[in-house]
Amino acid sequence: MSSDTTAVRYAGIDIGSRTIKLVVVDGTGAVLETFQADTGFDPMTTATALIAKVSFDKIMATGYGRNLFELSFDAPTVTEIKAHARGAWTEFPDARTVLDIGGQDSKAIALFDTGKVKKFEMNDRCAAGTGKFLEIMAATLGFDLEDFGAQALAAEKDLLISSMCTVFAESEVTSLIARGEDRKEIARGLHTSVIRRAAGMINRVSSDGPIVFTGGVAKNPCMVQLLAGKLDREIRIPSDPQLAGAYGAALLAAEAGA
Amino acid sequence: MTTDYTSMWQELGLDLAGHDALLNVLGTAYTDIYLSQKNRPEGMGYFDFVMSEVHGLRIKELMDEKAAGRKIIGSYCVFVPEEIVLAANATLVGLCSGADFAMEKVEQLLPRNTCALIKSSFGFKIGRVCPYLESADMIVGENTCDGKKKAYETLGALVDNLYVMDLPQTKTDQTRDLLKAEYMKFKTAVEELTGVTITAESLKAAIDVVNAKRAAIHRLSALRKADPAPISGLDALLANQVFFYDNPARFTESVNKICDELETRIQEKTGAFPAGAPRILVSGCPQAVPNWKLHMIVETAGAVIVGEESCVGERGTRNLTADTGTTVDEMMDAIVDRYFEVDCAIFTPNPQRLDHIQEMVTAYNAQGVIHYGLQFCQPYLMESIPVEKALEEKNIPCLRVETDYGMEDAGQLKTRVEAFIEQLR
Ligand code: SF4
Ligand code: SF4
Numbered sequence: 001m002s003s004d005t006t007a008v009r010y011a012g013i014d015i016g017s018r019t020i021k022l023v024v025v026d027g028t029g030a031v032l033e034t035f036q037a038d039t040g041f042d043p044m045t046t047a048t049a050l051i052a053k054v055s056f057d058k059i060m061a062t063g064y065g066r067n068l069f070e071l072s073f074d075a076p077t078v079t080e081i082k083a084h085a086r087g088a089w090t091e092f093p094d095a096r097t098v099l100d101i102g103g104q105d106s107k108a109i110a111l112f113d114t115g116k117v118k119k120f121e122m123n124d125r126c127a128a129g130t131g132k133f134l135e136i137m138a139a140t141l142g143f144d145l146e147d148f149g150a151q152a153l154a155a156e157k158d159l160l161i162s163s164m165c166t167v168f169a170e171s172e173v174t175s176l177i178a179r180g181e182d183r184k185e186i187a188r189g190l191h192t193s194v195i196r197r198a199a200g201m202i203n204r205v206s207s208d209g210p211i212v213f214t215g216g217v218a219k220n221p222c223m224v225q226l227l228a229g230k231l232d233r234e235i236r237i238p239s240d241p242q243l244a245g246a247y248g249a250a251l252l253a254a255e256a257g258a
Numbered sequence: 259m260t261t262d263y264t265s266m267w268q269e270l271g272l273d274l275a276g277h278d279a280l281l282n283v284l285g286t287a288y289t290d291i292y293l294s295q296k297n298r299p300e301g302m303g304y305f306d307f308v309m310s311e312v313h314g315l316r317i318k319e320l321m322d323e324k325a326a327g328r329k330i331i332g333s334y335c336v337f338v339p340e341e342i343v344l345a346a347n348a349t350l351v352g353l354c355s356g357a358d359f360a361m362e363k364v365e366q367l368l369p370r371n372t373c374a375l376i377k378s379s380f381g382f383k384i385g386r387v388c389p390y391l392e393s394a395d396m397i398v399g400e401n402t403c404d405g406k407k408k409a410y411e412t413l414g415a416l417v418d419n420l421y422v423m424d425l426p427q428t429k430t431d432q433t434r435d436l437l438k439a440e441y442m443k444f445k446t447a448v449e450e451l452t453g454v455t456i457t458a459e460s461l462k463a464a465i466d467v468v469n470a471k472r473a474a475i476h477r478l479s480a481l482r483k484a485d486p487a488p489i490s491g492l493d494a495l496l497a498n499q500v501f502f503y504d505n506p507a508r509f510t511e512s513v514n515k516i517c518d519e520l521e522t523r524i525q526e527k528t529g530a531f532p533a534g535a536p537r538i539l540v541s542g543c544p545q546a547v548p549n550w551k552l553h554m555i556v557e558t559a560g561a562v563i564v565g566e567e568s569c570v571g572e573r574g575t576r577n578l579t580a581d582t583g584t585t586v587d588e589m590m591d592a593i594v595d596r597y598f599e600v601d602c603a604i605f606t607p608n609p610q611r612l613d614h615i616q617e618m619v620t621a622y623n624a625q626g627v628i629h630y631g632l633q634f635c636q637p638y639l640m641e642s643i644p645v646e647k648a649l650e651e652k653n654i655p656c657l658r659v660e661t662d663y664g665m666e667d668a669g670q671l672k673t674r675v676e677a678f679i680e681q682l683r
C-alpha cells in the first residue's frame with residue numbers, strides 16, 4: 001500500500017433492496033469510480049461481481065444487505081443512516097437535514113455541525129412512503145417509473161389519495177381509474193401523499209434550513225418540487241442522489257483507514 | 259436428559275403437543291440468545307438451570323407445595339403485593355407472558371390492536387401451555403390500562419378463579435385510601451383462599467423476604483454502573499424476569515452470589531463487554547419471559563444495556579417496604595405506601611417516571627435511552643413522546659421503538675438500533 005493518500009483507494013458499497021451501489025474514493029475523498037447494478041434475487045452474487053470490477057484497499061458496507069456482506073467479506077459496516085448523512089453532508093457541508101427515500105425505507109436525519117447524526121426517524125415496517133410504493137403505484141397506473149414524476153408534474157391538480165397503505169392505496173387507485181379520473185392527477189395525488197409523510201418525518205427531526213434529498217426517489221422531479229412547496233425549505237440534490245449512501249460509506253472507510 | 263415431567267403436565271391439563279412446541283421454541287431461543295453470549299459471569303449458571311427447568315423442577319416444587327396444602331396465586335402486574343400472599347402462607351408467581359401463542363384463537367376474543375402482552379396471556383390460557391397459570395389457585399387481575407381492564411372481563415369466562423383488584427389512576431390522598439381498601443380486600447380474599455389469618459408476625463416475615471429479594475436486585479443493579487459492565491443487559495434482564503417466579507429465598511441467595519462474583523469482576527476490570535462500549539438505558543413496557551428481542555438486538559450490535567426502567571426491572575423493584583410497623587395495620591400502610599410509589603404509565607399525571615428515567619441515566623452512566631413501547635400500548639406510547647422531548651432537551655439521545663413479539667420487524671429494528679448506537683459512539 002502506498003503512503004501517498006491519493007493513491008489509496010477506499011470503496012463504499014450500498015446493498016439496497018433494489019440496487020447495489022459502489023463508489024471508490026481516494027484518500028482525499030475525491031470520487032474515482034462509481035458502479036450500480038440491480039440487486040436481483042441474490043444480493044451477494046451481485047455484490048461479488050461488482051467488487052470484482054474495481055480495485056480498492058479498504059471497503060465499508062451499508063444498506064440492508066450490509067450484514068450479509070460483512071459475513072461474506074469480513075468487511076466493516078455502517079448503517080444507511082450514518083452513510084447517507086456522511087455522503088450528503090460532505091457534498092453540502094452547510095446542510096443539517098437529510099431526507100433519504102430508498103426502495104424499501106425512508107428516513108429523515110438531523111445532523112450536528114460536525115456531520116454527526118443528531119436524531120433520525122425511519123418509516124416503520126411497511127412500504128408506505130417508500131420507492132417501492134411509488135413503483136407499485138406507477139405500475140398500477142401504467143406509467144414507467146422513470147416517467148412517473150414528469151407525468152405527475154404535468155397534472156393540473158391533485159386527486160386526494162387517502163390511504164398510505166400500499167394495498168389500500170392500490171385499490172383506491174384502481175377505483176379512481178374505473179371512475180374515469182385523470183391518471184396524471186391520480187399520480188400527482190400519490191406523490192403528494194408520499195411527500196406528506198416525508199414532511200412529517202422531517203418536521204419531527206428539524207424545523208429549518210436546507211434539506212439534502214438522497215436516494216433513488218430524489219431523482220423524481222415531482223417529489224422534489226412538492227417537497228419544496230410543502231415545507232418551504234430549500235431542497236438540495238446531490239450529483240447522484242442514489243449514490244449518497246455508498247459515497248458516505250467510502251468516505252467512512254477512508255476515515256477509518258486513515 | 260432431565261426428569262420426564264409429562265405426567266405432571268398432563269395432570270395440570272396442559273396441551274402436551276402445544277406445550278412441547280412452546281418449550282422447543284423457548285429452548286432454541288435461550289440457546290441462541292443466552293448461551294451464545296461471551297464473558298458471562300459463572301453465577302449465571304444458576305439461571306441457565308432455572309430456565310432449563312422453568313416448566314419442570316419449579317412446577318414440581320409448586321405442585322409439592324400444593325400437595326402440602328399451600329396455595330399458588332398468579333398475577334399479571336407488579337401492583338399485586340407479594341407480601342400479603344406470602345404472609346398467608348401462599349406463593350405468588352408472575353404470569354406475564356412474553357411470547358405469541360395461539361394467535362388466531364386469541365384474535366377471536368380480543369381485537370387485533372391489543373398489545374402483545376395481553377394477547378400472549380390469553381394465548382397461554384387458550385392454548386393451555388402455561389403450567390404456572392394452570393397450577394394457580396387464584397389468578398389476580400388488576401384494573402390498570404384499558405386493555406387489561408376489559409381483557410379481564412373476557413378472561414373471567416375462561417377461568418374460574420379470577421380475582422380482579424381495582425387500582426387508582428391518580429395519586430391523591432383519596433386514591434391512596436382506595437388502594438388501601440383494595441389491598442385490605444385482597445388480604446381478606448387471600449386469607450379466605452388459604453384459611454390462614456395474616457398476623458403481625460407473618461406479615462413482618464413476608465416483608466423481610468420480599469425486601470431481601472428486592473435488595474439483592476438493587477445490589478445487582480448498582481454493580482451494572484461499572485465500566486466495563488460486569489454483566490450483560492440480557493443476563494440482568496433474565497434475573498429480573500426470574501424474580502417473578504422463583505422461590506424468593508433461593509432467588510435472593512443466587513443473585514447475591516452472582517453479585518459477589520461481579521464485585522470481583524469489577525475489581526479485575528473483567529466485563530461482559532469491553533470498557534467504553536456504548537451504554538444504554540431501556541425504558542418502557544415490561545419485557546416478560548421470553549421476550550428478549552430488544553436486548554438481543556442492542557447487545558449483538560455491540561452496546562450494553564445498563565438498566566431497565568420497567569416493571570420487569572427498576573420500576574417493579576424500586577423501593578423496599580418499610581419494616582418499622584408493629585401491627586398488621588401499620589404494616590399494611592407501609593405496603594400501600596410502597597406500592598403507591600410505582601410510577602406506571604396508567605397513572606395521570608405521572609411525572610415521577612420521567613424523573614426516574616433521568617436519575618437512572620445519570621446513575622448508570624447511560625449515553626442514551628431506548629424507549630420500548632409495545633405496539634398498541636397506549637399508556638407507554640403516549641408517554642414516550644414527552645419522555646423523548648425531555649431527554650433531548652438535556653442532550654440525551656432517545657430512540658423510540660414500537661414493536662411486538664414477532665420477528666418481522668427485526669431487520670428494520672436492527673438498523674434503527676445500530677444507527678442509534680453509531681449516534682452514541
Ligand atoms: S406496566 Fe403498569 S400495568 Fe403493567 S405490570 Fe407494570 S404496573 Fe402493572
Ligand atoms: S403493555 Fe401497555 S397495553 Fe399492554 S398490558 Fe401493559 S400497560 Fe396495558
